[in-house]
Amino acid sequence: MNIENLTICTAAEGLRKRAFSSVELTQGVLDAIQQKDGQINAYLTVDAEGALKQATAADAARFAGQDGDLLGIPIAIKDIINVEGQPCTCASKMLEGYVSPYDATVAARLRSAGAVFAGRTNMDEFAMGSSTENSAFKSTCNPHDLSRVPGGSSGGSAAAIAAGTALAALGTDTGGSIRQPASFCGCVGLKPSYGRVSRYGVTAYASSLDQVGPMTKTVEDAAILLQALAGVDAHDGTTSPAEVPDYRAALAGGLKGLRIGLPKEYFIDGTDPEVMVHIRKAIDDCAKAGAEIVDVSLPHTEYATAVYYIIATAEASANLARFDGVRYGHRTAAPESVFDLYAKSRAEGFGTEVKRRIILGTYVLSSGYYDAYYGRAQKARTLIRQDFTTAFKQCDVLLTPVAPTAAYKRGEATDDPLKMYLGDIFTVPANLGGLCALSVPCGMTHDRLPVGLQLLGPAFGEPTLLRVGAGYERLRS
Amino acid sequence: MKYLTTIGLETHVQLKTATKMFCSCSLKFGEEPNTNICPVCLGYPGALPVANREAIKLTVLSGLMLGCTINKHSTFDRKNYFYPDMAKDYQITQNTHPLCLGGGITIQTPNGPKLIRINHIHLEEDAAKINHYGQFSGVDYNRGGTPLMEIVSEPDLSSQDEAMAYLQALKQILVYAGVSDCNLEEGNMRSDVNVSIRPEGQTTLGTKVEIKNMNTFKGIYAAATYEIARQTYALTHGKALVQETRRWDPDANETQSMRSKENAHDYRYFPEPDLVPIALSDEQIAEWRSSLPELPSARRIRMMEEYGIPEYDAGVLADARENADFFEATARLCEKQLGKIVSNWFMVEVMRLLSETGKAIGACALTPAALAELITLADQRVINGPTAKELLPELFEKGGMPKALVEARGLGQVSDTSALEAFVQQAIASNPKSVEDYKAGKKAAAGYFVGQVMKLSKGKADPKLVGELVARALEQ
Numbered sequence: 006m007n008i009e010n011l012t013i014c015t016a017a018e019g020l021r022k023r024a025f026s027s028v029e030l031t032q033g034v035l036d037a038i039q040q041k042d043g044q045i046n047a048y049l050t051v052d053a054e055g056a057l058k059q060a061t062a063a064d065a066a067r068f069a070g071q072d073g074d075l076l077g078i079p080i081a082i083k084d085i086i087n088v089e090g091q092p093c094t095c096a097s098k099m100l101e102g103y104v105s106p107y108d109a110t111v112a113a114r115l116r117s118a119g120a121v122f123a124g125r126t127n128m129d130e131f132a133m134g135s136s137t138e139n140s141a142f143k144s145t146c147n148p149h150d151l152s153r154v155p156g157g158s159s160g161g162s163a164a165a166i167a168a169g170t171a172l173a174a175l176g177t178d179t180g181g182s183i184r185q186p187a188s189f190c191g192c193v194g195l196k197p198s199y200g201r202v203s204r205y206g207v208t209a210y211a212s213s214l215d216q217v218g219p220m221t222k223t224v225e226d227a228a229i230l231l232q233a234l235a236g237v238d239a240h241d242g243t244t245s246p247a248e249v250p251d252y253r254a255a256l257a258g259g260l261k262g263l264r265i266g267l268p269k270e271y272f273i274d275g276t277d278p279e280v281m282v283h284i285r286k287a288i289d290d291c292a293k294a295g296a297e298i299v300d301v302s303l304p305h306t307e308y309a310t311a312v313y314y315i316i317a318t319a320e321a322s323a324n325l326a327r328f329d330g331v332r333y334g335h336r337t338a339a340p341e342s343v344f345d346l347y348a349k350s351r352a353e354g355f356g357t358e359v360k361r362r363i364i365l366g367t368y369v370l371s372s373g374y375y376d377a378y379y380g381r382a383q384k385a386r387t388l389i390r391q392d393f394t395t396a397f398k399q400c401d402v403l404l405t406p407v408a409p410t411a412a413y414k415r416g417e418a419t420d421d422p423l424k425m426y427l428g429d430i431f432t433v434p435a436n437l438g439g440l441c442a443l444s445v446p447c448g449m450t451h452d453r454l455p456v457g458l459q460l461l462g463p464a465f466g467e468p469t470l471l472r473v474g475a476g477y478e479r480l481r482s
Numbered sequence: 483m484k485y486l487t488t489i490g491l492e493t494h495v496q497l498k499t500a501t502k503m504f505c506s507c508s509l510k511f512g513e514e515p516n517t518n519i520c521p522v523c524l525g526y527p528g529a530l531p532v533a534n535r536e537a538i539k540l541t542v543l544s545g546l547m548l549g550c551t552i553n554k555h556s557t558f559d560r561k562n563y564f565y566p567d568m569a570k571d572y573q574i575t576q577n578t579h580p581l582c583l584g585g586g587i588t589i590q591t592p593n594g595p596k597l598i599r600i601n602h603i604h605l606e607e608d609a610a611k612i613n614h615y616g617q618f619s620g621v622d623y624n625r626g627g628t629p630l631m632e633i634v635s636e637p638d639l640s641s642q643d644e645a646m647a648y649l650q651a652l653k654q655i656l657v658y659a660g661v662s663d664c665n666l667e668e669g670n671m672r673s674d675v676n677v678s679i680r681p682e683g684q685t686t687l688g689t690k691v692e693i694k695n696m697n698t699f700k701g702i703y704a705a706a707t708y709e710i711a712r713q714t715y716a717l718t719h720g721k722a723l724v725q726e727t728r729r730w731d732p733d734a735n736e737t738q739s740m741r742s743k744e745n746a747h748d749y750r751y752f753p754e755p756d757l758v759p760i761a762l763s764d765e766q767i768a769e770w771r772s773s774l775p776e777l778p779s780a781r782r783i784r785m786m787e788e789y790g791i792p793e794y795d796a797g798v799l800a801d802a803r804e805n806a807d808f809f810e811a812t813a814r815l816c817e818k819q820l821g822k823i824v825s826n827w828f829m830v831e832v833m834r835l836l837s838e839t840g841k842a843i844g845a846c847a848l849t850p851a852a853l854a855e856l857i858t859l860a861d862q863r864v865i866n867g868p869t870a871k872e873l874l875p876e877l878f879e880k881g882g883m884p885k886a887l888v889e890a891r892g893l894g895q896v897s898d899t900s901a902l903e904a905f906v907q908q909a910i911a912s913n914p915k916s917v918e919d920y921k922a923g924k925k926a927a928a929g930y931f932v933g934q935v936m937k938l939s940k941g942k943a944d945p946k947l948v949g950e951l952v953a954r955a956l957e958q
Binding site for chain 2: 086087093095100103105106107109204205206207208209211212213239240241242243319320322323326327328329331332333343344347367370371372375379
């Protein structure tokens with residue numbers, strides 16, 4: 006069957022009506038991958054047998070009277086999320102051949118909701134990058150223009166959705182890794198508030214910033230997936246005990262009466278004028294639909310990228326220390342000593358960008374430099390957080406571009422890491438602030454490349470965020 | 483030139499929890515290598531730590547016992563270093579905001595009591611154990627992630643003897659509070675020893691040398707003794723000392739250099755982002771405080787007053803919480819004036835049985851009620867002393883109550899004067915030679931007759947009464 010235009014919602018409807026079975030639906034996804042992924046390279050591994058087995062079980066459950074929004078729905082999984090018995094390479098040579106011994110909490114929750122694990126998607130190695138070119142195995146193409154990047158680091162997930170080889174996917178977002186590829190590929194991407202979704206079993210990049218989130222075709226699908234993922238987890242002490250609201254119920258509210266803030270620091274020269282045209286148009290549309298547009302200021306925005314690259318790399322330098330060749334992962338042949346084992350295994354296993362960030366993170370934490378870098382970055386992070394607290398007194402959500410440009414050409418930014426880092430300028434503040442953030446498509450450039458707008462909400466403000474996202478989505482359709 | 487010694491101790495104590503510090507793996511000692519392990523304590527990708535509440539409680543209890551201030555907001559940090567004994571290649575510890583601050587222990591020295599201040603107590607995870615097998619080494623992660631609290635003293639100790647007194651006192655308090663078994667063979671208590679010496683009159687401390695990771699008191703004593711001698715020799719011979727870390731080699735009986743300050747690790751500590759800060763309310767701390775046992779030193783003084791026992795007795799009894807509890811339970815069941823007699827019974831008879839059998843008081847069948855009844859029977863002269871002492875091993879082995887045994891076996895003391903008179907006359911009649919001796923002035927011969935009468939009564943006679951009757955009969 007053709008799954009190209011199916012969403013979680015419409016597929017669930019088809020399953021409920023017995024228009025098709027989960028096995029047929031899953032086979033449809035597998036066939037689509039077979040046909041199209043040779044060009045796109047969105048997937049690293051596909052466990053067809055395992056997926057069909059899960060689909061069979063879901064069909065049996067449905068036959069026995071069970072129902073659920075995700076029962077029998079295939080979901081693609083970013084290759085950084087552990088699923089028992091499956092590879093979890095993080096697109097790194099370091100973990101080539103590694104088979105995970107346990108389920109991440111998000112995987113366990115999808116499993117208990119009856120979802121089918123459709124395949125593992127490509128990414129930048131250890132989620133470090135914005136173009137999915139830093140994968141040790143292959144680089145993924147943007148389905149809208151194969152010569153362009155899909156964004157990253159969850160580029161495989163976004164490209165699979167855009168190519169019609171996935172209905173929906175899980176991504177992770179440390180500094181924009183869900184939102185920016187969603188924007189580049191024309192999908193919806195939600196980074197939940199820090200603490201909303203468990204990180205247990207998600208290979209850590211930067212622990213205080215990482216969040217798992219849905220990547221989907223519609224805002225409603227994002228709400229459905231978040232519903233299954235969200236909530237406190239005894240395995241992750243940083244998850245919040247705050248009650249999980251009914252996200253889907255929040256979608257209907259519309260834009261009328263809501264205050265949308267425009268932070269002036271995000272409307273700056275340097276953003277592609279064509280991107281700005283679509284953002285301005287979206288703002289006008291929201292205003293026409295009854296939203297109140299408010300000008301606000303986030304004065305410490307200019308420090309965000311620097312702060313992010315200090316904190317994220319510092320945490321990464323410790324998080325990635327465990328890849329040492331002792332217990333699992335790549336181990337160099339015939340080391341001469343234990344330190345030789347470490348040095349060679351890591352030199353051989355990690356790619357350039359990962360090494361660059363480990364070195365950076367090690368440096369900012371080292372004795373004599375800690376106060377000047379990590380210490381100051383933590384203080385600046387507090388100021389950035391306070392900026393948001395102040396801004397959210399004046400508005401319900403903030404609206405900004407996701408990225409300064411639409412998808413760029415493959416190879417264009419790989420030689421200049423700093424240029425690539427600056428592409429994260431609009432997305433990293435949400436992670437530093439622990440906010441929730443949503444990327445929604447808002448138009449196409451003349452080159453037929455998608456442009457996304459970003460909505461930012463206060464921590465645990467997902468219901469309002471999704472309401473605005475869904476309201477805007479309805480205006481466009 | 484006289485040199486003054488300064489010692490500070492960093493003591494790692496394994497907490498008595500059922501599970502590891504950051505995961506739910508068992509802490510059973512002596513299991514097959516790498517059987518008590520999971521993705522968390524093996525540092526698998528994506529695994530996250532969750533702090534053990536019981537370990538936090540036990541650390542706070544220790545802090546309260548040692549007079550520390552409890553930090554209501556404390557945090558964990560990562561200490562980064564590469565070594566196979568640390569699965570994540572960083573250790574989760576508390577660097578900037580430990581659970582307990584300040585406090586101290588009073589030790590006894592030849593110059594009187596001395597307060598050894600504590601700098602802080604922090605909570606951390608233990609490393610795995612590395613076993614060396616000739617050409618290769620193996621890591622046993624069973625121990626990895628064991629909850630450890632590190633008690634850091636101020637450099638207030640002036641000799642290796644004071645260091646011993648401090649460790650003994652610390653061990654006693656921690657075992658008393660039930661926070662650790664402090665079992666040295668199982669490595670429950672390990673210390674790093676910081677030693678420096680300086681010429682008398684110099685106010686600034688000398689160059690500090692740290693001796694790492696020793697798990698016997700004997701080793702600590704020997705290492706400190708060696709190190710003081712080594713440093714004194716160096717200074718008296720005009721040699722400079724370097725700040726360094728050394729290890730104790732018990733076979734060679736010497737300390738050996740591991741690394742100098744220049745080669746010290748840069749641990750790149752930073753706040754552990756995977757764990758939220760530990761927040762403790764005043765109510766929680768108060769609740770834990772109310773569950774604390776009495777400190778041995780306070781208990782000693784109270785027991786002296788309450789039971790009228792000498793300081794020595796009170797000290798011996800208070801040493802071990804179980805013994806003191808047993809003594810007090812027994813003494814409370816006896817007449818108030820019997821305190822010293824109960825203490826004699828416990829310290830002489832019961833402790834002898836404990837040492838002969840190698841049992842702890844909790845593991846034998848004797849109950850405080852049985853011991854109290856036995857002492858009361860003897861005091862009321864229902865049975866005599868030797869009978870009471872004969873009954874004790876049986877009560878210790880098999881349990882039961884002494885009164886029932888005495889009645890069943892007719893062991894009651896004979897205090898009937900007419901019955902005893904007959905025995906006295908019998909003894910005198912059959913030993914005329916001794917009667918002559920007595921009359922010739924050998925008063926000690928009376929003892930012989932007492933013995934004879936005791937024998938005739940099958941040991942049940944009241945010896946005091948017999949003595950009086952014998953003396954009266956012989957004088958006639």
